[in-house]
Amino acid sequence: MPAGTLYRGREGMWSWVAHRVTGVLIFFFLFVHVLDTALVRVSPEDYDKVVATYKTPIVACLEYGLVAAILFHALNGLRVIAVDFWSKGPRYQKQMLWSVVGLWVVLMLGAVYPVLGHAARELFGS
Amino acid sequence: MSTTETTASGVGPVEGAPVHSADNPAPLIEAPRLRTKKTPKSTRGNFEMYGWLFMRLSGVVLVVLVLGHLLIQLVLDGGVSKIGFAFVAGRWASPFWQMWDLAMLWLAMLHGANGLRTVINDYAERADTRLWLKGLLYTATVFTILLGTLVIFTFDPNIR
Numbered sequence: 001m002p003a004g005t006l007y008r009g010r011e012g013m014w015s016w017v018a019h020r021v022t023g024v025l026i027f028f029f030l031f032v033h034v035l036d037t038a039l040v041r042v043s044p045e046d047y048d049k050v051v052a053t054y055k056t057p058i059v060a061c062l063e064y065g066l067v068a069a070i071l072f073h074a075l076n077g078l079r080v081i082a083v084d085f086w087s088k089g090p091r092y093q094k095q096m097l098w099s100v101v102g103l104w105v106v107l108m109l110g111a112v113y114p115v116l117g118h119a120a121r122e123l124f125g126s
Numbered sequence: 127m128s129t130t131e132t133t134a135s136g137v138g139p140v141e142g143a144p145v146h147s148a149d150n151p152a153p154l155i156e157a158p159r160l161r162t163k164k165t166p167k168s169t170r171g172n173f174e175m176y177g178w179l180f181m182r183l184s185g186v187v188l189v190v191l192v193l194g195h196l197l198i199q200l201v202l203d204g205g206v207s208k209i210g211f212a213f214v215a216g217r218w219a220s221p222f223w224q225m226w227d228l229a230m231l232w233l234a235m236l237h238g239a240n241g242l243r244t245v246i247n248d249y250a251e252r253a254d255t256r257l258w259l260k261g262l263l264y265t266a267t268v269f270t271i272l273l274g275t276l277v278i279f280t281f282d283p284n285i286r
Contacts, residue, residue, distance in 0.1 A: 024245060027238035031266065034231065034274045037214075041277050043285060044211035051209055063200065070192060077185045084182065114201040 060119035
């Protein structure tokens with residue numbers, strides 16, 4: 001470990017890094033999402049035109065990435081709360097992180113068909 | 127230590143007790159961390175503690191609101207392909223979903239803005255860089271919250 005750094009590596013630091021990166025990404029998406037939804041106040045045609053881009057295969061992959069970021073941030077956020085408020089939280093933080101990662105993998109596999117199925121039908125026909 | 131009453135022993139006056147008395151021949155010293163008249167008044171309040179608490183409370187609520195939102199928008203009933211003006215109109219006809227989206231908007235924007243404030247404080251080293259980035263952040267946050275709130279409350283399904 002290099003001297004003079006607060007970064008300790010391992011599960012604790014990398015989960016913190018991932019929480020930060022996913023949080024910033026989600027926040028930037030939120031700005032865009034409020035703006036695109038605001039188009040319902042302009043006209044149905046303009047709204048539907050912009051929402052059509054959400055249904056293209058490339059943006060569907062970005063949506064899958066958004067779901068990945070949100071699910072990790074949500075599950076790891078619950079782990080952070082457990083570390084802060086549960087008396088045994090700090091002792092089990094590593095086990096909780098690997099539970100979070102495991103649950104995240106399962107949910108992401110479950111999200112493949114619902115989120116990407118539409119794009120797959122568009123690309124390869126149904 | 128700039129008190130004029132310092133005794134020869136170097137021990138300052140202790141509040142509520144004379145330095146020496148017949149019953150206290152030895153000099154008294156303050157208990158560690160005792161709040162006295164000399165303790166500087168805090169100018170910061172508990173803002174950061176309330177910020178920390180808000181992140182956890184809003185986080186728990188957002189897990190329910192956002193995962194429910196993702197389930198409805200991206201998974202159930204054809205996923206993203208069913209979304210359109212008519213779908214939005216159908217959902218916002220119900221005050222329940224209006225309140226759901228309003229709570230999600232406010233909590234997510236404030237949660238995200240406070241998170242980004244922390245990130246700016248951590249990485250922007252110059253004071254004026256922090257000032258400008260946070261000014262931009264707060265402007266964008268207020269604009270987005272007000273715009274979203276306006277859209278939810280003034281939505282008109284018969285806009286044409």
